[in-house]
Amino acid sequence: SAVISQKPSRDICQRGTSLTIQCQVDSQVTMMFWYRQQPGQSLTLIATANQGSEATYESGFVIDKFPISRPNLTFSTLTVSNMSPEDSSIYLCSVDPDRVNEQFFGPGTRLTVL
Amino acid sequence: EDQVTQSPEALRLQEGESSSLNCSYTVSGLRGLFWYRQDPGKGPEFLFTLYSAGEEKEKERLKATLTKKESFLHITAPKPEDSATYLCAVQANFGNEKLTFGTGTRLTIIP
Numbered sequence: 001s002a003v004i005s006q007k008p009s010r011d012i013c014q015r016g017t018s019l020t021i022q023c024q025v026d027s028q029v030t031m032m033f034w035y036r037q038q039p040g041q042s043l044t045l046i047a048t049a050n051q052g053s054e055a056t057y058e059s060g061f062v063i064d065k066f067p068i069s070r071p072n073l074t075f076s077t078l079t080v081s082n083m084s085p086e087d088s089s090i091y092l093c094s095v096d097p098d099r100v101n102e103q104f105f106g107p108g109t110r111l112t113v114l
Numbered sequence: 115e116d117q118v119t120q121s122p123e124a125l126r127l128q129e130g131e132s133s134s135l136n137c138s139y140t141v142s143g144l145r146g147l148f149w150y151r152q153d154p155g156k157g158p159e160f161l162f163t164l165y166s167a168g169e170e171k172e173k174e175r176l177k178a179t180l181t182k183k184e185s186f187l188h189i190t191a192p193k194p195e196d197s198a199t200y201l202c203a204v205q206a207n208f209g210n211e212k213l214t215f216g217t218g219t220r221l222t223i224i225p
Contacts, residue, residue: 004157031211042118042215043158043201056210092157096211101146101165103213105157 002027002097004106012112013083020079021109023093028073033103034066037090046091049076083113116141120202120216127192128224135187135219137202147185148213149178150201158201192223 003026013019023032034046046066047055055068069077080087094105119138127133139147146165150158162171164180171178175196177188187200199220203213 033211033213040217042217043203043213044215045212048210048212058212094157101148101163101205101211102160103148103211104160105150107157108155110155 001102002029002095002104004093004095004104006091006093006106006109008109009107010110010112012114015084015113017083018079018081019083019111020077021091021093021111023076023078023106025074025095025097027097029095029097030073030099031096032070032076033094034068034076034078035092035094035105037092037108039089043092046078080111083111085113087111088113116204116206116214118202118204118214118216120200120219122219123217124220124222126222126224127189129193130191132188132190132192134189135200135221137185137187137216138183139185139202139204140183141204141206141214143207145205145207147180148203148205149176149185149187150203152199152201152218161200189221192221194223194225197221197223 005024007022032049035043037043046061047057049055049070067079090108092108094103096103121136146163149161152158162178167182199218201218203215
């Protein structure tokens with residue numbers, strides 16, 4: 001298993017601004033995943049972040065809007081840029097620390113954009 | 115495109131009243147089917163991974179089963195603390211380790 005923390009836990013932001021979300025894991029992991037959970041909808045993968053390489057984005061998500069950093073094997077950040085109310089969502093990171101098809105999720109960051 | 119459909123959207127049971135949640139899926143080669151539990155304001159908590167039709171896994175009052183088209187999460191004699199949203203997800207054989215989620219079943223157990 002893995003213990004995952006995210007900062008901030010929640011935030012309220014003005015449209016047009018940016019927010020950076022941090023994800024910290026208690027063990028070294030190869031891949032970290034960033035998901036979005038919009039109200040009433042399913043979790044959707046935004047991108048996969050490998051240490052030392054650029055993140056891989058899913059269809060519908062672009063680097064300019066959701067830049068990701070992965071400076072080491074235990075940490076990643078997701079930035080939500082130029083926010084609009086449609087970006088109001090819960091953002092979650094996840095890892096599969098033992099590569100045995102058990103993805104563990106962080107507690108999430110609840111973002112509200114006014 | 116991989117798809118996951120969960121039913122019902124919401125389910126209210128009396129304490130001790132057993133039932134099943136359904137997860138229907140289409141995927142281009144199944145690597146694994148996952149069940150998670152999510153409590154309000156928290157991230158999903160991993161429950162099970164199933165890999166092939168006929169496989170079953172159990173944890174306390176929960177049992178997950180898998181066929182080629184769907185999975186069931188059976189809840190036996192539930193307690194109020196089993197109240198949560200249960201999420202189903204699939205992972206395809208090809209590509210990255212992406213999970214495709216359903217929208218979940220919101221389960222309420224009434225004391």
